[in-house]
Structure formats: C-alpha cells, structure tokens
Amino acid sequence: TVRLLYESMEGILLVKEDIRRSSEDAATSTPDDGAAAGNVPYVERRLAAILSADVKDYSRLMGNDDVATVETLTAYREAMTKLISQHRGRVVDSPGDNLLAEFSSVVAAVQCSVGIQEELTERNADLSVDRRMEFRIGVNLGEVIIEGDRIYGDGVNIAARVQELAEGGGVCISRSVCDEISSKLSLDCESLGAHTLKNIDEPVRVYRVQVDSSARGEAPPGALSAAAGPEAELGNKPSVAVLPFANMSDDPEQEHFTDGITDDIITDLAKIRGLAVVARNSAFTYKNRAVKIPDVGRELDVRYVLEGSVRKVGDQVRITAQLVDAVAGHHLWAERYDRDLNDIFGVQDEISQKIAIALKVILTAEAEAARA
Incomplete structure (x- = not known):
C-alpha cells in the first residue's frame, strides 16, 4: 500500500512538472502568425499607386474588324508596358482590353499615364478615325493586399471605378492622388466632384488631368494647360x-x-x-x-x-x-x-x-x- 501511494504521488509530481515546463515554453516561445493575430491569418499589405486602363468602345472595334483590333491592342499594350517599366512600375495583369499596373511612386504613375496617352495619340494619328484605339486611364493611391504577384482591395477597385469616369484618351485620378502630385507636377487637374462608386462605401472625389490640349483637342472651359x-x-x-x-x-x-x-x-x-x-x-x-x-x-x-x-x-x-x-x-x-x-x-x-x-x-x- 505504501509503495502504491508513493508511486501515485510520484506520478502526480511528474504531471505537475510537465505542466510547469509547458507553461514556461508557451511564455518564452514566439507565437506563429496565426496565434499572434488571434488566429487571424497574416495578410501582406502595402501602399501603392494603381493604374487601371481599358479601351473605349472595344466591343465596337472588335465587331468592325477583330483581327485588326487585336493587332492594334497588342502593339499598344507593348508600348504601354515599356512606358510602365521606364517609370519603374510593373504590369500586374492585362486580361482582354484591360491593363492593371502598380507603382511605388504616385508621381511616376501619373507621369506614366500622361506619357501613355501622348504616345497613343501619336500612334492613333496614323489610323483612320473609326480604327483609332483610345484608352481610358484611372489612377488611385491606396492600400492593397498582396498575394504572390497579384494585388487586391479597395485601392484597386477605386482605380478601376475612377478609370470608368475618364474620357477616351484621358486620365482621371482620385483625391488622394491629386493631393500628392499638386506640389510636385506642373499638371492642371479639373475637379469632377464627388462620385458614389460601385461597391465603394464612401464617395470619392475625382479629378481630370489636363493631358496635352494640342493632342487631345480643346481643353475644358476655364482650364489652363500645364x-x-x-x-x-x-x-x-x-x-x-x-x-x-x-x-x-x-x-x-x-x-x-x-x-x-x-x-x-x-x-x-x-x-x-x-x-x-x-x-x-x-x-x-x-x-x-x-x-x-x-x-x-x-x-x-x-x-x-x-x-x-x-x-x-x-x-x-x-x-x-x-x-x-x-x-x-x-x-x-x-x-x-x-x-x-x-x-x-x-x-x-x-x-x-x-x-x-x-x-x-x-x-x-x-x-x-x-x-x-
């Protein structure tokens, strides 16, 4: 009986020692990402300038001559990719007639956007009016979620919605972009007012960048060229x-x-x-x-x-x-x-x-x- 009691007490002490060691290990160990965030998986984020572009009247162009449209689109996309690279940006995706690019500098993103429109305007001059391909460009500065080479989030969505407000051959930017470039670039921005954008909770103030008026036609009333x-x-x-x-x-x-x-x-x-x-x-x-x-x-x-x-x-x-x-x-x-x-x-x-x-x-x- 004494021997059994001794063995039982010894077992209890061993269990207590295991518990003490486990507690010390838990206190001194570094929690993994999930535990550190209360079991919420870690999400990589960063602030980025996002350029979103698409072709105006793309369906009409394809309906008139799909082969010529694809050839022009391919050539224009190559020119855009080259300019994006020159401005230290990267093309994230380019499905169909769309193009999404990311920049670490919002100034570079806007300069690239204007450069793209000027380059494509020169190329369009060699085409008949009904075959000219004009891109609409939107730029936003916001936080994005990183997943491999892809980016997601409201920062991307707002850029795409702002792009929809641009004219063919034009550039529109969000308020966050306008505030950043106002003292850095000699470009004039015309306010288009606050817009309620699809799937975006808060209204977004949008501005139209005055691209070269000699290439784009007459500037809007009251706007001074850069x-x-x-x-x-x-x-x-x-x-x-x-x-x-x-x-x-x-x-x-x-x-x-x-x-x-x-x-x-x-x-x-x-x-x-x-x-x-x-x-x-x-x-x-x-x-x-x-x-x-x-x-x-x-x-x-x-x-x-x-x-x-x-x-x-x-x-x-x-x-x-x-x-x-x-x-x-x-x-x-x-x-x-x-x-x-x-x-x-x-x-x-x-x-x-x-x-x-x-x-x-x-x-x-x-x-x-x-x-x-």
Whole structure:
C-alpha cells in the first residue's frame, strides 16, 4: 500500500512538472502568425499607386474588324508596358482590353499615364478615325493586399471605378492622388466632384488631368494647360480665381470638406461659357497663405478673385464667400450660407451652385458694362 501511494504521488509530481515546463515554453516561445493575430491569418499589405486602363468602345472595334483590333491592342499594350517599366512600375495583369499596373511612386504613375496617352495619340494619328484605339486611364493611391504577384482591395477597385469616369484618351485620378502630385507636377487637374462608386462605401472625389490640349483637342472651359502656367493669357473673357476657402473650425478633418467646397465652385464656374477660371493647382498654391488680393490678380492675371471661409459647429456649417475686383480693390458681392450637415455632399453641391449662379450674373453684367 505504501509503495502504491508513493508511486501515485510520484506520478502526480511528474504531471505537475510537465505542466510547469509547458507553461514556461508557451511564455518564452514566439507565437506563429496565426496565434499572434488571434488566429487571424497574416495578410501582406502595402501602399501603392494603381493604374487601371481599358479601351473605349472595344466591343465596337472588335465587331468592325477583330483581327485588326487585336493587332492594334497588342502593339499598344507593348508600348504601354515599356512606358510602365521606364517609370519603374510593373504590369500586374492585362486580361482582354484591360491593363492593371502598380507603382511605388504616385508621381511616376501619373507621369506614366500622361506619357501613355501622348504616345497613343501619336500612334492613333496614323489610323483612320473609326480604327483609332483610345484608352481610358484611372489612377488611385491606396492600400492593397498582396498575394504572390497579384494585388487586391479597395485601392484597386477605386482605380478601376475612377478609370470608368475618364474620357477616351484621358486620365482621371482620385483625391488622394491629386493631393500628392499638386506640389510636385506642373499638371492642371479639373475637379469632377464627388462620385458614389460601385461597391465603394464612401464617395470619392475625382479629378481630370489636363493631358496635352494640342493632342487631345480643346481643353475644358476655364482650364489652363500645364504648359501655359498660371500667368497664361486669359483673353478678353472675364477671368476669376477661386482661392482655397479658409477652414475656421478647430477640427483639422474639416479641411477635406473646405477644400471640397472650393473644388466644386471651381468646377461649376468652369462650366460657364465665356468665363475663364484659373485651374485648381494654380489657385491652391495660395492655400494657408496671407495674401493681398491685388497681388493675386497680378500673379494669376485675373480681374476677379473669390475668397471665403467655412466654419463648422456640431451639425451646423456656415459658409461665407466674397467676390473682389482685384484691380479696383473693392467687393462686388458677398453672401453667407447657414446649413445643416445632414448631407455633407448635398450641402457642397447646393452652396457651390448658388455661388456659381450668383457670380455668373455679376461677372456677365461686369463684362457687358466693360464692352459698352
């Protein structure tokens, strides 16, 4: 009996020792990726600039002459791949008439996009109008999921949706791209406003890059070409610069809403026939700078300057705007708008349109008086 009791106690001590060692091993060992993340598998991610492209009217081209279309597509894709490589990017996939590329630099991605459109425009010049192949290009900066040589995620999806908003032979970019290149490239970007994109939760602000107007046809109204610069001759049309509205709130996140108001006003004013509007990139060089309106008028070669501010308190927003004659130095018009922020993009659209309509009336009257 004593012997059996001794053996039982010895067995219990051995079990306790095994448990102690197991606990020490667990405490000192490095957990695997799954355990470290609470059994959530490790996913590799990185920030990338994504270029998405497809052919405008591809089905029509294939229906007219599928053999010639495939030959042109193959040649154009080779030219695009070469340019992508030269800009240190890589082609991720190219099914059908689509092409997806990744860049570590957003500046390189945009430069490559413009280079592609210029190259293909030259090649199209040798083809009959009905055989010309125009690509639409969209560029986005966002986080992507890496799986081998493939990339996935909203960063890719947004690039593809932005591409759908581009014209044939054109380049559209997301807000994240525009913010990055605004101080690095001498390209003008025209705001197309905020868009609700398929399968993307939040609206995305989209911009059209002004590709060489001599190759692409007449630039949109009010847009200055990159080559012309901010002091380009605006002709005899009434000319206006919309300075970035000042964020009077304590919340730095309000900058996006404030910049959005400015973008929408520029876009709506640019649609007015007979009115020359300084492009966004030129106007935004004055952001967060204390400037004198006459100096702005001389530097941008404009007669009128619109400035304003945005103040947000809770769910209420107050937007003020003033139109100043940069030559005479006096105010032509001023207004204040108080709104509830139940629909932030609805407020942006409403205010920008009201300001554009008011300015259209004032500036048209000023122009007619000057001609009289």
